[in-house]
Amino acid sequence: MLKITTVDGGSQKTLVLEGQLTGPWVDEFKKSWDAIRGEFDPGQVVIDLQGVTVISAAGEEALVEVMRQGTNFVSGGVYTGHVVRDLASRHRFRCPKSWFSHRK
Helix, strand or coil, X not given: CEEEXXXXXXXXXXXXXXXXECCHHHHHHHHHHHHHHCCCCHHHEEEEEEEEEEECHHHHXXXXXXXXXXXEEECXXXXXXXXXXXXXXXXXXXXXXHHXXXXX
């Protein structure tokens, strides 16, 4: 199961993901991403992965697509931090330190 919460920060939107980014939940994430992408430039969007416990290969592919578009991340935890670093490294994306900080 995956809980997706949208937090409106004025000039920035945050998608907070909690649970498993696997199976049918990957499609739900993509739908949420597509909805926000219609309103905001990808650079104004933050994907918060701190509450994610499992990411499948399909989930990783979805995150790579979002990275490709210039979206920012908050990973904070050991697991999600490792996944984000690994994906950024494999696909040669810039990976700022802010992606590994905890949400305030």
